[in-house]
Amino acid sequence: DIQMTQSPSSLSASVGDRVTMTCRASHYISTYLNWYQHKPGKAPKLLIYAASSLQSGVPSRFSGSGSGTDFTLTISSLQPEDFATYYCQQSFITPPYTFGQGTKLDIK
Amino acid sequence: EEQLVESGGGLVQPGGSLRLSCAASGFTFSSYWMHWVRQAPGKGLEWVARMNSDGNSRSYADSVQGRFSISRDNAKNTLYLELNSLRDDDTAVYYCARDSYTRSWYYFDFWGLGTPVTVSS
Numbered sequence: 044d045i046q047m048t049q050s051p052s053s054l055s056a057s058v059g060d061r062v063t064m065t066c067r068a069s070h071y072i073s074t075y076l077n078w079y080q081h082k083p084g085k086a087p088k089l090l091i092y093a094a095s096s097l098q099s100g101v102p103s104r105f106s107g108s109g110s111g112t113d114f115t116l117t118i119s120s121l122q123p124e125d126f127a128t129y130y131c132q133q134s135f136i137t138p139p140y141t142f143g144q145g146t147k148l149d150i151k
Numbered sequence: 152e153e154q155l156v157e158s159g160g161g162l163v164q165p166g167g168s169l170r171l172s173c174a175a176s177g178f179t180f181s182s183y184w185m186h187w188v189r190q191a192p193g194k195g196l197e198w199v200a201r202m203n204s205d206g207n208s209r210s211y212a213d214s215v216q217g218r219f220s221i222s223r224d225n226a227k228n229t230l231y232l233e234l235n236s237l238r239d240d241d242t243a244v245y246y247c248a249r250d251s252y253t254r255s256w257y258y259f260d261f262w263g264l265g266t267p268v269t270v271s272s
Contacts, residue, residue, distance in 0.1 A: 077258045079196070086155075086262040087188075087196065087246065093256040130196050134257040138210040140186070140198040 045070050045133050049143035055151040060121045064146040066114045066131035074110045075135035081145075082127045090129075091116065126150055153177035153261055155247050160266030167237050171266055173230040173247030178261075181205070181225035184250035186259060187232045189243035199245070200232060215241075237270045244268075 046069035056062050066076065074094035081087040089098045091107035094114055104119040118125055131143040159171040173185070187199040200221040201210045209221050220233040230247050244267050248259040 075256060079259070081196070084264075086264050087248075087259075088262070089258055089260050092253065092258040092260075096253070096256070098258075098260065128195075132196075132259075137257070138198070138201060139212050140201070140259075142196045142198065145195040 044139055045072060045136055045141050047131055047133055047141050047143035049129075049131055049146050051146060052144065053147040053149065055149055056121055057151045058121050058123055062118045062121055062148065064116050064129060064148075066109075066116070066143050068112045068114075068133055068135075070136075071111055072133045072135035075133055076107070076109065076114050077132045077134060078105075078107055078116045079130045079132065080125075080127045081130060087130070121148075153249075155249065155261060155263035157245060157247055157263045157266035160245060160268045162269045162271065163234075163237055164272050165238060165270055167270070169234045169237065169268060171232040171234065171245055171268070173232075173263060175228045175230065175249075178249075180228040185223065185230045186248045186250055187221060187230075188246045188248055188259070188262075190246070190265075191240065191243040194243075197243075201250070202230065234268065237268075239270050242268060242270045 048067045076094045078091040079087045095107045106117045128145045128147045130145050154176045156174045163169050184203050186201045202221045206223050218236045222231045244265040246265040247263050249261040251260040
């Protein structure tokens with residue numbers, strides 16, 4: 044199975060900051076990488092698919108990049124509603140549809 | 152408006168069973184593959200099971216293989232997950248999610264709010 048490793052596990056930042064988090068796959072996954080946002084008590088939300096394609100309705104301050112084994116999610120200017128946990132997921136070799144362990148983004 | 156509403160969670164003893172449901176509305180349920188994903192307390196998301204659109208193909212995570220069973224009723228727009236031989240580490244919020252795709256890229260584009268399952272004596 045392909046393992047997904049996210050870093051950092053937690054991150055503190057302020058409104059207006061530019062934030063970057065990373066996801067590394069244990070094997071080559073091309074651009075078959077998705078990013079989700081999850082807030083407590085809410086449904087997870089798809090942000091980015093195919094490593095860099097923005098899901099419809101997602102603000103343009105979110106962007107994704109990378110291919111192969113290394114990927115990043117960037118939030119260009121943090122808004123109060125962006126404080127959440129972010130997960131990457133590979134869809135290259137499935138099943139299983141492996142998620143990373145998450146990066147929790149909280150307010151500094 | 153698209154909706155996925157999970158139900159059926161609750162408190163169950165180790166070794167017990169439970170049946171979860173996910174009612175879909177606002178889209179053509181029978182056209183989509185569907186998944187169950189869970190989140191244990193303090194942990195991340197874990198994929199559990201998948202079913203194709205017409206219900207003749209299933210896949211499971213190793214952690215639930217042989218104990219859980221996914222099914223669907225397209226006439227009722229409902230996805231199910233039968234949980235058997237439950238263990239303490241099956242305690243989690245269980246989400247259903249819709250599988251969608253663009254060209255060859257697959258992703259979970261819509262999720263429910265989840266239903267909690269607690270396994271405890």
